[in-house]
Amino acid sequence: MHILIATDAWLPQVNGVVRSLQNTCREAEKLGARIDFLTPADFRTLPMPTYPEIRLALTTPGRVARRISESGADYVHIATEGPIGIMARRACIKRGQSFTTSYHTRFPEYLSARAPVPEAFSYAWLRRFHNAGAGMMVSTPTLEAELQGRGFRNIMRWSRGVDAELFRPRPEAEMDARVAALPRPIFLSVGRVAVEKNISAFLDLDLPGSKVVVGEGPARAELQARHPDVHFLGLREGEALARIYAAADVFVFPSLTDTFGIVLLEALASGLPVAAFPVTGPKDVIGEADLSVGVLGGDLRQAALAALDIDREDCRTYALRFSWRACTEQFLHNIALAHARVSAPRMAAG
Numbered sequence: 001m002h003i004l005i006a007t008d009a010w011l012p013q014v015n016g017v018v019r020s021l022q023n024t025c026r027e028a029e030k031l032g033a034r035i036d037f038l039t040p041a042d043f044r045t046l047p048m049p050t051y052p053e054i055r056l057a058l059t060t061p062g063r064v065a066r067r068i069s070e071s072g073a074d075y076v077h078i079a080t081e082g083p084i085g086i087m088a089r090r091a092c093i094k095r096g097q098s099f100t101t102s103y104h105t106r107f108p109e110y111l112s113a114r115a116p117v118p119e120a121f122s123y124a125w126l127r128r129f130h131n132a133g134a135g136m137m138v139s140t141p142t143l144e145a146e147l148q149g150r151g152f153r154n155i156m157r158w159s160r161g162v163d164a165e166l167f168r169p170r171p172e173a174e175m176d177a178r179v180a181a182l183p184r185p186i187f188l189s190v191g192r193v194a195v196e197k198n199i200s201a202f203l204d205l206d207l208p209g210s211k212v213v214v215g216e217g218p219a220r221a222e223l224q225a226r227h228p229d230v231h232f233l234g235l236r237e238g239e240a241l242a243r244i245y246a247a248a249d250v251f252v253f254p255s256l257t258d259t260f261g262i263v264l265l266e267a268l269a270s271g272l273p274v275a276a277f278p279v280t281g282p283k284d285v286i287g288e289a290d291l292s293v294g295v296l297g298g299d300l301r302q303a304a305l306a307a308l309d310i311d312r313e314d315c316r317t318y319a320l321r322f323s324w325r326a327c328t329e330q331f332l333h334n335i336a337l338a339h340a341r342v343s344a345p346r347m348a349a350g
Contacts, residue, residue, distance in 0.1 A: 001033040003335060004073035006064075008082030009104070010039035013054060014216075014235060015192060016262040017104045020160060020327075021079060027328035038067055038084060050114060051194075051218055057083050065091035075100070075335050081107060081129055093132060098342040100335060101130045102137040102158060103147065106257040109196065127151050135338030137331070139260040140284035154341075156334040161324035162265035166242050169271035169316060175247035176240070182210040182231065185308055188248035188272070190241070190263045191255065193217030193232075201254035201277075203227045205301045214244055245270035250307045253282060254300060261285065268293055268319035273310035275303035293318045 005025075009017040025035040043063070045055035064087040068076060076092055076099040078085045085101075092099040108122035130136040130152055137158035138144050144155050172180060179186060186209055189202045194217040203211065203223060211230045224232045236244060245251070251267035253276040261281040264274055274294030276282035286294035291314040295303040 001075070001332065001335070002071075002073045003028075003033065003035045003075045003077055004038060004068060004071045005035060005077045005079055006038040006068075006084050006088035007079035008040060008057065008084045009054075009080050010037070010041055014237060016160075016258075016260065017079065019262055020104070023161060023163070023324040024328045024331055027324050028332065030325070031328060031332065033332055036071055036073060038064065038071070038088065040084065042067065053216065053218070059083070059087065061087045061090055064088055065094070068092070068097075069095075075339060077102070077335065078133070079104065081126060086129075089129065089132065098134040098339055100135045100137065100156075100338045101133045103130065103143070103152075104139075104259060106259060109257045114195065123150055133338075134342045135334060137334055140280060142280045142284050143259050146280065154338070156338065158331050158334060159322070159327055160260050160262050160265065161322050161327040162262070162269045162319055163324065164269045164320055166238065167245060167266045167269040167319075168242070169312065170243065170246035174243060176243040179212055179231075179233075179244050179247040182212070185209040185249040186212060186247065187250050187252050187275075187304055188212045188214070188244065188267075189252045189254065190214040190245075190266070191253075193220040193223060195219055196255075196257055198254045198256050199223065201300055202252045203230055205252075205304065207301060207304060209249070212244070212248065214241065241266075242270065245272055248272055250275055250304055252276070252300065252304050255279075255281070265319055265322050268315045271312035271316045273307040273312065273315055275300060275307040291315075291318045 028035045040055050040057040043057040043059040045057055048054040048056050068091050078088050078099055078101045108119040111117045111122055135154045135156045137156045139160055187207055191197050193199055193215045213230055213232045214236050216235045245267055251272040251274050256277055256279050258281040264285045267274055274286050276296055278296040282296055287296055292310055293315045295306045297303040
């Protein structure tokens with residue numbers, strides 16, 4: 001199985017989409033499948049207005065179509081609805097090639113937070129984009145039900161995983177020394193520092209101990225100036241990030257718009273209980289756990305304080321149920337199933 005994934009989200013971006021694609025590619029190779037990528041790294045780029053960390057590809061439909069043809073891939077999967085995703089979709093439709101898509105990001109909510117664009121308009125465009133494919137992959141049951149209600153079709157489940165060897169409870173000697181030395185309890189939030197992540201809901205909480213924020217984004221300078229008591233550590237990845245998780249006491253996830261939240265699994269694998277709002281993502285990851293691994297509620301302060309009483313071993317035990325291998329097997333199965341579904345009518349007609 002040879003798959004070409006077209007994605008506008010790629011390095012040097014650090015987010016859940018990029019992590020999911022990287023880990024899926026790694027595990028797919030172990031399973032005997034090959035994944036190649038069509039990304040902004042293949043073209044000249046320009047910074048996205050108001051969000052320079054995101055680079056938009058400067059290319060043409062013809063060049064994207066040639067790259068797809070030259071790849072020799074058996075299947076095309078479109079991961080994002082940006083310039084590359086739009087042009088890849090157009091190329092597949094033009095040549096009569098079926099494709100699958102995935103719904104990673106709530107663009108209608110993100111866009112309306114930054115510009116006066118009605119969510120209904122954005123959802124209508126996204127529905128047209130995804131319904132042209134053989135299948136659309138989503139990460140949670142809650143998101144699936146919501147999008148079905150909005151008229152999206154051929155929805156398939158594609159969950160997420162965690163590297164439980166990297167993200168794990170650690171002795172004090174292996175924790176981030178700067179974070180471990182802060183007054184306790186230590187409340188941690190990890191993610192893009194941007195308005196759509198609702199980070200202010202965490203920063204404004206009246207909590208004892210210390211607040212720590214890991215991540216970069218366009219809102220960091222303003223928020224750091226407004227909250228001098230909060231420890232902003234900037235971007236951290238890999239071992240450095242894992243050491244910070246291990247040093248904290250509670251993971252606070254203030255987002256109202258994430259479709260999953262891989263950081264939730266990273267925190268749990270590190271033994272950190274979660275405090276979050278009862279929305280898509282936390283509801284599916286935390287709310288369905290048969291162990292007490294987090295607290296969901298409309299009062300985020302109360303949830304954060306209550307999470308301090310949760311057994312860290314239970315958090316770790318629950319996170320071990322999520323693996324990137326299982327996630328990748330699900331992805332590969334969806335690809336094969338979606339294309340078989342499209343091919344069957346064609347064969348019958350022939």
